[in-house]
Amino acid sequence: MHTIKKLNKISPVIYDYLPKENYNVSSHLEDDSEGFIVRSADCHGMDFSENTIAIARAGAGTNNIPIDKCTEKGIVVFNTPGANANGVKELVIGAMIAASRNLPEAYDWAKTLKGQDGVAALVEKGKGQFVGGEVKGKTLGVIGLGAIGIMVANAASAIGMNVIGYDPFLSVDRAWSISMYTHKAEKLDELLEKADFITLHIPQNDKTKGFLSTPEFSKMKDGVIILNFARGGLVKTTSLFDAMDSGKVKKYVTDFPDDDMLCHPNVLAIPHLGASTPESEENCAVMAAKQMRDFFETGTIVNSVNMPECIVPPSDTVRVTIIHKNLTNMVGQITNTVAKYGLNIADMANKSRGDIAYTVLNLDHEISQEATGEIAAIEGVIKVRVI
Ligand SMILES: NC(=O)c1ccc[n+]([C@@H]2O[C@H](COP(=O)([O-])OP(=O)(O)OC[C@H]3O[C@@H](n4cnc5c(N)ncnc54)[C@H](O)[C@@H]3O)[C@@H](O)[C@H]2O)c1
Numbered sequence: 001m002h003t004i005k006k007l008n009k010i011s012p013v014i015y016d017y018l019p020k021e022n023y024n025v026s027s028h029l030e031d032d033s034e035g036f037i038v039r040s041a042d043c044h045g046m047d048f049s050e051n052t053i054a055i056a057r058a059g060a061g062t063n064n065i066p067i068d069k070c071t072e073k074g075i076v077v078f079n080t081p082g083a084n085a086n087g088v089k090e091l092v093i094g095a096m097i098a099a100s101r102n103l104p105e106a107y108d109w110a111k112t113l114k115g116q117d118g119v120a121a122l123v124e125k126g127k128g129q130f131v132g133g134e135v136k137g138k139t140l141g142v143i144g145l146g147a148i149g150i151m152v153a154n155a156a157s158a159i160g161m162n163v164i165g166y167d168p169f170l171s172v173d174r175a176w177s178i179s180m181y182t183h184k185a186e187k188l189d190e191l192l193e194k195a196d197f198i199t200l201h202i203p204q205n206d207k208t209k210g211f212l213s214t215p216e217f218s219k220m221k222d223g224v225i226i227l228n229f230a231r232g233g234l235v236k237t238t239s240l241f242d243a244m245d246s247g248k249v250k251k252y253v254t255d256f257p258d259d260d261m262l263c264h265p266n267v268l269a270i271p272h273l274g275a276s277t278p279e280s281e282e283n284c285a286v287m288a289a290k291q292m293r294d295f296f297e298t299g300t301i302v303n304s305v306n307m308p309e310c311i312v313p314p315s316d317t318v319r320v321t322i323i324h325k326n327l328t329n330m331v332g333q334i335t336n337t338v339a340k341y342g343l344n345i346a347d348m349a350n351k352s353r354g355d356i357a358y359t360v361l362n363l364d365h366e367i368s369q370e371a372t373g374e375i376a377a378i379e380g381v382i383k384v385r386v387i
């Protein structure tokens with residue numbers, strides 16, 4: 001029986017993919033579970049036990065998971081790229097129009113008319129204070145052209161916006177899906193200087209923390225509207241406040257407000273709702289559960305953020321999976337050890353990603369604990385598992 005601890009509320013659809021006969025999936029398990037399934041819970045303080053082999057993030061951002069620590073311990077971290085992208089895209093487009101048309105302020109004001117005489121007349125008299133521009137013909141700068149950024153760029157083009165995209169790491173596969181109407185900025189400055197709206201769709205990590213700060217704000221147009229549905233730390237708060245106070249930033253729409261922002265008149269604060277749709281939650285849960293099950297039962301790794309991709313078909317033979325450092329002669333040492341115990345390798349795979357590698361062996365016969373112990377003792381071997 002495999003154990004998977006839920007660290008957040010996850011769509012119950014996971015039970016369709018992790019059947020009760022083989023999987024004990026619950027939020028009440030101990031912290032030495034083989035797997036964890038998580039949304040936004042902060043895992044940085046967790047000490048993972050030897051038992052833990054995988055963490056599935058039902059979502060895109062993995063900044064709540066200590067990736068380096070997991071890699072050192074041979075724990076495979078998965079995410080679910082693109083599974084919630086449509087949910088975020090729809091909210092970004094909706095929030096951009098809401099901000100441009102002053103809808104939150106108008107909505108709050110309309111409620112103040114409750115109980116007054118002649119509401120219809122008051123509405124007509126007061127509405128002028130909320131006039132806001134259409135987005136058609138305006139320029140949207142999209143920072144990060146991944147699963148979400150591309151969808152936002154294409155949707156914005158479809159409603160008549162000029163779109164400038166910036167992503168120096170854009171993959172060829174992704175580039176195929178970008179509308180021909182998206183102009184590619186070679187430098188971030190070009191986007192900052194031309195955009196009426198700027199939307200962030202990059203991961204938060206050591207390199208992107210404070211991605212928008214004073215130098216970037218100073219290059220933007222006066223009255224720009226910024227949308228942040230990526231992560232709060234991408235925008236340096238003190239620089240943002242200065243830019244809002246000076247009129248440079250007309251509005252900051254964020255899915256990640258902090259305490260100072262909540263009552264600021266220029267901030268439209270949303271409580272991290274980008275992926276909070278039944279569709280996105282289900283898509284993420286299904287993808288996370290399938291990836292976890294595939295890894296548990298066959299050793300296949302897809303959509304991992306810290307391990308190489310390795311697709312191995314199910315097999316009737318004994319399978320040994322080894323996560324190890326990507327060093328010279330690791331495979332030689334492993335196969336020599338297997339040979340020493342008189343075992344024949346029917347098939348094998350070896351993949352690497354940076355400093356880490358993954359070897360999968362299909363053996364003709366059962367492997368003893370002594371033999372797996374000897375593989376585990378090879379310098380550079382991190383985790384050995386027999387399936
Ligand atoms: N609000 C929400 O509920 C919600 C939901 C999903 C994702 N997110 C956030 O949005 C982020 C993006 O999600 P995604 O699914 O599009 O991820 P993705 O991995 O598909 O796309 C990220 C893109 O950012 C690009 N990028 C990385 N560093 C960059 C840089 N310095 N400059 C420009 N581009 C850079 C990458 O090349 C990639 O194309 C996630 O990391 C997550 O933090 C938020």
Ligand SMILES: O=C(O)CC[C@@H](O)C(=O)O
Pocket residue numbers: 039040058059060061062084272275276
């Ligand atoms: O699980 C959520 O609700 C948010 C997920 C989102 O922030 C992500 O990075 O995918």
